[in-house]
Amino acid sequence: MQNAAEILEWYINAGVDEALDDEPRNYFEAAEPAKTVPEIVASAPEPVKPRPAARAPAAAVPASGILSSLAASIAEARRLADEAVTLADLEKAVREFEGCAIKRTATNTVFADGNPQAKLMLIGEAPGADEDIKGIPFCGVSGQLLDKMFAAIGYDRERFYITNTLFWRPPGNRAPTNDELAICKPFVEKHIALINPELLVLVGGVAAKAMLGTETGITRLRGKSYTYRTPYMDKEYNTAVIYHPSYLLRQPSHKKATWQDLLAIKTLVSSS
Numbered sequence: 001m002q003n004a005a006e007i008l009e010w011y012i013n014a015g016v017d018e019a020l021d022d023e024p025r026n027y028f029e030a031a032e033p034a035k036t037v038p039e040i041v042a043s044a045p046e047p048v049k050p051r052p053a054a055r056a057p058a059a060a061v062p063a064s065g066i067l068s069s070l071a072a073s074i075a076e077a078r079r080l081a082d083e084a085v086t087l088a089d090l091e092k093a094v095r096e097f098e099g100c101a102i103k104r105t106a107t108n109t110v111f112a113d114g115n116p117q118a119k120l121m122l123i124g125e126a127p128g129a130d131e132d133i134k135g136i137p138f139c140g141v142s143g144q145l146l147d148k149m150f151a152a153i154g155y156d157r158e159r160f161y162i163t164n165t166l167f168w169r170p171p172g173n174r175a176p177t178n179d180e181l182a183i184c185k186p187f188v189e190k191h192i193a194l195i196n197p198e199l200l201v202l203v204g205g206v207a208a209k210a211m212l213g214t215e216t217g218i219t220r221l222r223g224k225s226y227t228y229r230t231p232y233m234d235k236e237y238n239t240a241v242i243y244h245p246s247y248l249l250r251q252p253s254h255k256k257a258t259w260q261d262l263l264a265i266k267t268l269v270s271s272s
């Protein structure tokens with residue numbers, strides 16, 4: 001029984017968490033193709049056919065197919081983000097968007113939580129298993145730590161707004177791909193403009209790299225302030241970068257640095 005639970009957990013962690021049929025199907029019971037013993041008949045050797053030349057253009061077909069669908073998905077996200085006038089428009093557009101494949105394996109679209117009027121806007125990486133089930137960003141274990149961190153400087157979800165760089169859970173909690181980040185980016189850019197925060201906080205290396213367009217690691221990015229520009233607003237947003245709470249759960253020694261970052265964040269937001 002214990003083994004079965006472990007196997008089930010392994011499947012869930014690998015992203016195999018969707019039932020495809022109402023009834024379980026045993027694929028091992030499928031009829032095997034008849035094994036025929038090849039008849040050995042003496043015959044004149046076949047003339048050797050010249051091998052087809054390496055088919056570079058054929059290999060390029062699927063690649064360009066993927067590329068064009070990626071380009072089409074980004075273009076569609078951009079068009080929808082351009083069109084969204086209100087936050088409700090943007091949320092509807094994201095929920096109806098079909099251009100990001102991970103939506104198909106996700107249970108829910110995870111759009112945002114918190115106060116849209118807040119001065120502080122947090123952007124994390126992507127929903128995890130708890131967020132996928134509830135449809136709320138940062139509602140699992142790492143979200144609980146994040147809430148405690150911000151509560152320590154006087155900010156609860158009534159005083160900040162929170163979203164992610166992706167709106168759907170990558171299967172098995174794998175890292176977001178560059179394509180997924182590129183597809184969701186127009187929505188995230190419009191999201192920032194519609195919230196129009198006083199300070200943007202990028203939570204973790206993935207969000208920081210994606211939004212700041214850098215390859216620099218989180219250890220070097222945190223502890224400094226940045227300006228961020230969205231194509232949807234003619235202004236620069238003060239931006240801070242902090243360690244992701246799930247990283248802090250694994251590496252608690254970085255909590256001290258994060259406390260300093262939180263104190264700095266507090267000074268960057270006006271108190272009124």
Ligand code: URA
Nearest residue numbers: 124125126127137138
């Ligand atoms: N980690 C994130 O980056 N975002 C969530 O919403 C949950 C966990």
